[in-house]
Amino acid sequence: MNATSESIFRTNSSGQAFTPTVNYLGAVNALAVMEIIRILGPISRADLARRSQFKPAALTGLVRYLIEEGLVIEGSERRPVTSSGRPARLLRVNSGSRTVLGIDIEPDHLRIAVADLSGAILNYRQTVCDRQQDPEATFRLIDSLSREMGIKPGSIVGVGVSCAGFLDEQNGVLLGSTNLPKWQNVPVRQNLENLFGVPVQVGRSIHQAAWAEHWFRDKTEYGKVLTVTLRTGVGFALLDNGTVYQGHDHYDGELGHTLIDINGSLCECGRRGCLETFLSPASITRRVKTLVEKGKAGGLKPLLAAGLEIDPELVYRMARDGDVDCLSIVNDLIHYLGFGIGNLVNLLNPSSVVLCGAIEIVNEELLETLRTEIQKQCLPQSWRGLTVRLSKHAERSALLGAAVRATQYYVNSVVQSDIAA
Ligand SMILES: [Zn+2]
DSSP: OOOOOOOOOOOOOOSEEEEEEEHHHHHHHHHHHHHHHHHHHHHHHHHHHHHOOOHHHHHHHHHHHHHHHTTTEEEEEEEEETTTTSSSEEEEEEEEOOOEEEEEEOEEEEEEEETTOOOEEEEEEEEEEETSSSSSHHHHHHHHHHTTTTTTTTSSSSSEEEEEEETTTTTEEEEEEETTOOOOSEEEHHHHHHHHHSSEEEHHHHHHHHHHHHOOOOOTTTTTEEEESSSSSEEHHHHHHHHEEOOTTSSSGGGSSSSOOTTTOOOTTTTSSSSSHHHHHHHHHHHHHHHTTTTTTTGHHHHTTOOOOOHHHHHHHHHHHHHHHHHHHHHHHHHHHHHHHHHHHHHHOOOOEEEEEEEETTHHHHHHHHHHHHHHOHHHHTTTEEEEEEEGGGHHHHHHHHHHHHHHHHHHHHHHHBOOO
């Protein structure tokens, strides 16, 4: 990054006073400085200069601009102190100045969060949904939940939405979803813009989860990160040095529909042997029945005898509590997940794999099992140096990603609106 002088900013007619108006290069640089402050802040101006490599005059102008726009604040801190012994004045994102709303529409759950400009969640609601309900019922639910949360017109500056299915991201229209049968050509963005009166950004859950990993990355950590999202389906997204790969029509990442067995069971997509047929609730019920027929899985036998559907979460819980038969089922699922992820690692050679979504069941022991299964499928060159870890955000990954994309959109629009004509 380089900026030659403060001339990237417009000055008033006397050429002296700063006005909050930038040219295109100034806008790009202001966003770059904002990002460094967000990731490394609180940070002193000296450190910021060292990290950004902007020349002092340019940096002074950029910081002043961000402060005047209310996006950054500078305050006295107890530590670190300067060499003169005075408290250092540190820059940080003015996170409390605005809030955004994140909404995660899953077939069986609706999650809503109010987040500040740093991405911290201030208020959160989660509720169970009926996947058979029509979209209008979901929008009414969003309306009532947001009222309960105290969201009023003008209290948020943007909304970010995460949803699964076939999405026209450009227009924010959910074209269809195998798990939401009544959602056909639903104008999600339009409905929510009518409801909240602010810009709405809509994205697929796998991409939003990847954005959350990027936003909350560890300091300046960059790399080629494969995020694998376990939700109603299984998807992935590739983060490549700060951008999320998206296919021609955004329909990438369908890990659950990669072929594992050409003679396998029929998948919801209409083909046979997809990875999801090995991980789906129906396949878990099938495994339980097989075990019961062999006189095993005694803890689940009463449920089957009563004709009840086996809830996968029950199997996970029992596995975690030490039920050997349930643990064998979970290990079987991890075995197949390892196939799917191992194939991807061989194809894409990422630096790390991060598991997002419904991962509460994956404790350190199971994570180690997954690492072993992935390694078995990897070429040695692809496996070398690969880290496999759990996301810190688990089931909130896509929700957080949606919220931070609303924040990004807001910050970009503030700065770009100041670009001189
Ligand atoms: Zn399929």
